[in-house]
Amino acid sequence: MSEYPAASAPFHILVKPIGPICNLDCQYCFYLRKEALFPDHQAAAEFRMSESMLETFVRQQILSNPASRVEFAWQGGEPTLMGLDFFRRAVELQKQYCPPGKTITNALQTNGTLLTDDWGKFLAEHQFLVGLSIDGPRELHDRYRVDRGGRPTFDRVMKGLNLLREHGVEFNTLTVIHRELAYHPLEVYEFLVEHGSGYMQFIPLVERIIGGNNGSGLPILGQSSGVAPWSVEPLQFGIFLSEIFDQWVSRDVGRIFVHTFDVQAGIWAGYPSMVCIFGETCGRALAIEHTGDLYSCDHFVDPHYRLGNILDEPLGKLIDSPEQRKFGTDKRDTLPEYCRQCEVRFACNGECPKNRFITTPDGEPGLNYLCAGYRHFLNHIRPDMEIIAKLIKNRIPAAEIMKIRRSGNPNLAERNTPPRNAPCPCNSGRKYKHCCGADSKK
Numbered sequence: 001m002s003e004y005p006a007a008s009a010p011f012h013i014l015v016k017p018i019g020p021i022c023n024l025d026c027q028y029c030f031y032l033r034k035e036a037l038f039p040d041h042q043a044a045a046e047f048r049m050s051e052s053m054l055e056t057f058v059r060q061q062i063l064s065n066p067a068s069r070v071e072f073a074w075q076g077g078e079p080t081l082m083g084l085d086f087f088r089r090a091v092e093l094q095k096q097y098c099p100p101g102k103t104i105t106n107a108l109q110t111n112g113t114l115l116t117d118d119w120g121k122f123l124a125e126h127q128f129l130v131g132l133s134i135d136g137p138r139e140l141h142d143r144y145r146v147d148r149g150g151r152p153t154f155d156r157v158m159k160g161l162n163l164l165r166e167h168g169v170e171f172n173t174l175t176v177i178h179r180e181l182a183y184h185p186l187e188v189y190e191f192l193v194e195h196g197s198g199y200m201q202f203i204p205l206v207e208r209i210i211g212g213n214n215g216s217g218l219p220i221l222g223q224s225s226g227v228a229p230w231s232v233e234p235l236q237f238g239i240f241l242s243e244i245f246d247q248w249v250s251r252d253v254g255r256i257f258v259h260t261f262d263v264q265a266g267i268w269a270g271y272p273s274m275v276c277i278f279g280e281t282c283g284r285a286l287a288i289e290h291t292g293d294l295y296s297c298d299h300f301v302d303p304h305y306r307l308g309n310i311l312d313e314p315l316g317k318l319i320d321s322p323e324q325r326k327f328g329t330d331k332r333d334t335l336p337e338y339c340r341q342c343e344v345r346f347a348c349n350g351e352c353p354k355n356r357f358i359t360t361p362d363g364e365p366g367l368n369y370l371c372a373g374y375r376h377f378l379n380h381i382r383p384d385m386e387i388i389a390k391l392i393k394n395r396i397p398a399a400e401i402m403k404i405r406r407s408g409n410p411n412l413a414e415r416n417t418p419p420r421n422a423p424c425p426c427n428s429g430r431k432y433k434h435c436c437g438a439d440s441k442k
């Protein structure tokens with residue numbers, strides 16, 4: 001048996017090669033304060049993942065993951081602070097330890113401000129998928145995303161974005177929906193489309209004001225006295241997603257990818273959720289710090305949720321540990337009755353446990369802070385998602401939804417796309433190619 005036995009099922013790990021260290025000081029960032037986890041680190045240099053730890057991690061991540069495609073997801077802090085040589089070495093090690101039949105991919109989440117031509121060349125050559133953090137147009141972006149001197153960062157991020165485009169690096173955008181930004185859905189969406197984001201992730205900002213700490217300076221999870229003023233308002237979050245969805249579903253399906261919409265399309269078509277937050281259980285998306293300490297999840301990097309260190313126990317064993325299994329099943333087992341009875345539970349499942357800190361109308365604890373928003377959004381998309389689900393099941397491109405909406409005939413989703421010269425299934429009496437199939441190239 002291998003020194004590093006495979007875990008029982010695929011998993012995903014966010015790697016923090018430089019811990020929480022960042023060149024920016026975004027006011028809403030929950031990860032910056034994780035410096036408190038390492039009280040013996042005196043200087044920023046001590047937060048760097050050593051070369052031997054990198055090798056141990058790369059080897060274990062490849063050998064322990066039963067998936068045929070293993071993704072390395074580099075995150076921070078700001079991972080580019082590690083410098084290019086660190087990533088060159090990571091790619092070398094991946095090649096060295098990758099057995100036949102496995103594929104390795106790399107994803108890098110960055111604020112984009114330190115990217116140079118050399119980075120652009122490297123990222124393109126090694127086909128890194130880059131996630132660029134950008135909060136929409138200048139005023140909304142600079143509202144919270146500032147550097148350590150409190151200066152705005154928009155121009156530096158746009159320079160990074162353009163550099164990625166120039167070098168042909170595949171990238172998506174990650175936008176944090178903070179309180180003000182939530183009131184500008186179409187402005188944000190159109191800005192991202194205009195600047196070449198073909199794949200968007202929208203992350204709701206929910207940060208709690210905490211009453212105490214656990215001695216390490218970190219908040220005690222489960223004790224909250226409210227949310228920070230930059231947190232998105234729950235219903236406005238749902239309105240934000242709904243307005244973007246309406247624009248997307250009428251114009252951009254198949255051309256622009258919005259992560260939440262993609263995931264929901266799969267769920268409505270009857271597939272398991274592609275992301276942990278909408279799944280019934282979780283526990284297969286973990287985080288590892290530069291020291292080799294493994295935590296249950298990126299949102300639970302806290303001593304209570306430290307599973308162990310990969311120098312002491314193999315990664316696969318830590319991931320399959322009873323503690324981690326319980327972490328994952330607790331998501332389902334602690335769901336309030338209010339959610340169990342909810343008409344959109346199948347698509348929400350109470351979302352992420354980190355946000356479950358309000359009470360239900362009948363006083364049960366553990367309801368998700370964003371509930372009103374999710375309920376609004378998921379009911380809002382129902383008519384279109386039911387059609388998209390049929391398209392997916394019938395193996396018709398989801399983009400057909402746009403024609404179906406224009407035709408006003410949802411039955412078109414029931415059939416396979418007819419030959420271009422056949423009568424149009426909308427019963428207009430015209431040929432399909434001159435009617436609902438007018439945009440079709442088939």
Ligand code: SF4
Pocket residue numbers: 276277278282283284285296297298299331351352353354
């Ligand atoms: S706690 Fe939330 S983010 Fe973490 S694995 Fe579970 S659902 Fe995913």
Ligand code: SF4
Pocket residue numbers: 338339340342343344345348349350351367368370371372374375
């Ligand atoms: S929409 Fe609200 S009630 Fe329904 S499952 Fe989600 S969090 Fe629970």
